[in-house]
Amino acid sequence: MKILKLPKEKLDLFASVVQQFGELHAPVEQDGRYVFKRLTRWSDARLEYDRTILPPKKYFLPPREALFRYRPGEGFVPNTDGLDQRIILFGVHACDVYAINILDRVFAGKYKDPYYQARRKNIAIIGIDCLPDKQCFCRSMRADFVDHGFDLFFYDTGDYYQALVGTALGDDMVLATGNLFEPVDAAEIDDYKRRSWNKRRAFQVDVEIRDLPEIFEMEYQSEIWDELGEKCLSCGSCSMVCPTCYCYDVADDVELGSRAGKRTRLWDSCLFASHALVGSGENFRGSRSSRIKYRFYHKQRGFVAEYGRPSCVGCGRCVSACPVHIDVVQVIDRLRRVEDVASR
Amino acid sequence: MLLADEVSSHHPVLSDNPYQPHMARIVRIYKMVENNHLFTLRFLEDHLAHSFRHQPGQFIMLSIPGAGEMPISISSSPSRPEVLELCVRRVGRVTNALYRLRTNDVVGVRGPYGNGYPMQEIIGNDLLLAAGGLGMAPLRSLLWYALDHRDKFNNITLMYGAKRPEDMLFREELTALVDRTDINCLLTVDADPSATWKNHIGRLPSLFDHAKIDPMRTYAAVCGPPVVYKFILQRLLELSFPKNHILMSLERRMKCGIGKCGHCGIGYKYTCLQGPIFTYWDAINLPEMI
Incomplete structure (x- = not known):
């Protein structure tokens, strides 16, 4: 270079x-x-x-982005x-x-x-x-x-x-x-x-990620998730400020007085109640604890399976954005019970 | 607004856009069951109608202009190309918009997506299809694929249960299979108030009494509401089915179908890419699955 x-x-x-x-x-x-x-x-x-x-x-990935315009007879025009x-x-x-x-x-x-x-x-x-x-x-x-x-x-x-x-x-x-x-x-x-x-x-914060996927598997039923579910407001702020959160929703709008319209994608969050809701009304993650668990699980464990590393980059934005002070570093530390680990 | 022909045709958004729906005409609307119609589509562009190929178990993203887009499993078999058949239950905003459309109206289609059934693994083995209610929709593609390539499979068994005879999807074509000797077609209803039903009466798992199944050389494709998974899986496990020979087709919210929008995540897998066909072994490892 x-x-x-x-x-x-x-x-x-x-x-x-x-x-x-x-x-x-x-x-x-x-x-x-x-x-x-x-x-x-x-x-x-x-x-x-x-x-x-x-x-x-x-x-x-703009917060709101038109993907297509729809015109009868023309179809979906990018x-x-x-x-x-x-x-x-x-x-x-x-x-x-x-x-x-x-x-x-x-x-x-x-x-x-x-x-x-x-x-x-x-x-x-x-x-x-x-x-x-x-x-x-x-x-x-x-x-x-x-x-x-x-x-x-x-x-x-x-x-x-x-x-x-x-x-x-x-x-x-x-x-x-x-x-x-x-x-x-x-x-x-x-x-x-x-x-x-x-x-x-100069770093003041350190978390060990090496065997985090295994820890997440073992702590899947941990009471931590229920506690966090009680605390979390499902506001999605952490997703919005996260540099690697990419979930998006797609919405079709029709122009008033016509059959034309556009298809827009918008930032979404797995913490929103509708994230896993399907047409029949069934919600695969209806509880807040299941949603916040999913967010942690996907970032710190799921992404490792898919891409070989967590999708978290440690920027600290979610820590300051969370209105109820859920701190990813503290959550990981608690899952690892670092206070019991002599090495820290 | 830029029209497609005003921009270089090599612009990836215009020429290689995986989100691009292709317009298809509704050829036929068949009212199989109240609020469970079978929609037959054909692409407006001839070359797409000819070239569209899918695997049994795959799905498409269906656009209803102005209402939105949703994943729908393909009910027709790849052995019967040119048109796509979709069995859609009227439940939400987009399906309601579809039900307002008439024959010859156009909709958008993109796909096919998902892994589909692992045909290379299944071929040469016995095949058990077990469905309840709307679960027949994705299994019908596999059923006709197997019947149209009958020489590639050993014994084929279909077990399908509905509440009443009038709730049974594909009733005419399935009852016509009962007499065929190259498939053990077992159909049951929970109740038959009209007393016209000539097949089995009773819960779906009771059909196991009429089937000869060798778990070591059978792949079981299961689809239905949670209660179907619960009781069918229980029976299959009692028979010592290998967990990776039990194939389930799952439903999730999807906005893209191609592993980007994040909605269909289960644990660390995306239903749209690694599914919608998952094995029971996957389900054990991904606790949210069933």
């Missing part, structure tokens, strides 16, 4: 040059928190943010609005890039989702490294570093950013700046290693 460096004072210049590749979006401050948003000016970007309210999945828009997401953290790589696998496979694929192709990602706060457990989830899925990835190593070039597009971005980027030398590689070590030591 090509590794270069960019002096920090030249970042503004880089940002202005890179706009020729697409509309620039980055974390900006909003009511004391951060959101990914189109930049009106570069100085609005907050590259030292903790986490955005919604993860970047909103760009690839909607392509917005799919070819070129966007640059600037300042995506490693865990969020990792999450997009996970979504890539879900929306590929035998049946590729062409809407997701089109957006993924047209949205460039410039990642940026970060230091963990008290909610981050990406290291436990092996998502604190990412080796693909970005076009460029910046590491803050003091006076400059070290830049990993991930794709040909990323390379074009570098080249378009003329000679802003410089080669790195051995001492600077050591700067990177030092930062990496410091980051590792």
Whole structure:
């Protein structure tokens, strides 16, 4: 992989040059928190943010997206609005890039989702490294570093950013700046290693995931699920803010006074009461405890069976979004009874 | 709005879109049983009508414009192509919209989806089909596939139970099978108030008394309401059926049919991809299944 460096004072210049590749979006401050948003000016970007309210999945799987328009006589005509828009997401953290790589696998496979694929192709990602706060457990989830899925990835190593070039597009971005980027030398590689070590030591939360699928199997009947079911409000906030939750609902609407209409998909959550409800009225997960168990089970155990790793990346968003303070780390710790385990 | 021909035909959303419903005409609506009609569809595009191939046990996603999309198992056998037969019970919003349609109206179809019955495994063995009520809908595809390829199977037994004779799906064609000597067709009803029923009367499991079953060389395809699974599974296990020779067809909420929308998840499997045909062994390992 090509590794270069960019002096920090030249970042503004880089940002202005890179706009020729697409509309620039980055974390900006909003009511004391951060959101990914189109930049009106570069100085609005907050590259030292903790986490955005919604993860970047909103760009690839929009909260509401028209899939088809229906016209009598024409049938279902695919909607392509917005799919070819070129966007640059600037300042995506490693865990969020990792999450997009996970979504890539879900929306590929035998049946590729062409809407997701089109957006993924047209949205460039410039990642940026970060230091963990008290909610981050990406290291436990092996998502604190990412080796693909970005076009460029910046590491803050003091006076400059070290830049990993991930794709040909990323390379074009570098080249378009003329000679802003410089080669790195051995001492600077050591700067990177030092930062990496410091980051590792900064984590305050750790969960062990190695035999988690087995633990989940063994604790399937645990009373924890009933307790959580009592507590959970089924609001779905954790799903909305989760960078890897991809469940969606599909709704057909008819235009007033005509037989034409459109088919829209919308974010959904397995915590909503209707998630497993079928036409006859039977609900395969009617109780809240069965739904919250399913959410944990699918993320931490089911995904391992399907894709070889949990779909959780440890971003900590669900912990702060939950109105009743259900904390995934505490749940896993309780399932493992870590207080009994001498190693912790 | 961009029309299809205004954009490059190579755009994946337009040319290779797994969500694209293909329009099909309702050729026939047969009122088999009150609120359990059999809909026969044919694709408007000839090449789709010719090329559509499915496995017994697979399903399609059926779109009723303006109402929505739902998974429906295919009741016709792949050995009888060109049209699709769907046995649909009128229960919810989308099925009600389907029941408002008439012959020659168009609907959307995409698929086929799901694993279907493991035909390569079943072929060469005995086949037991056990259904209750609406459970005959997916099993009928397997039944006619087996009868149309009769030489590929050993003994074939069908056990089907309904509440009353007038509730029995596919009643005419199934009663016509009773006289056939290449299948043991056992039909039963719980009650026969009109006293016209010439077959068995009694609960579905009582039909085991009339069947000769060798569990070691039989695959059992079971479908029906929970009570059917409960009692049929119990009998099959008493007969020491291998757990992976018991095949069940499951129903779940689905919005995509292709493993994306998340609704049909059971434990860590998706009914639309790894199902809807699951073995009893799967069911033991995925506690939510039955």
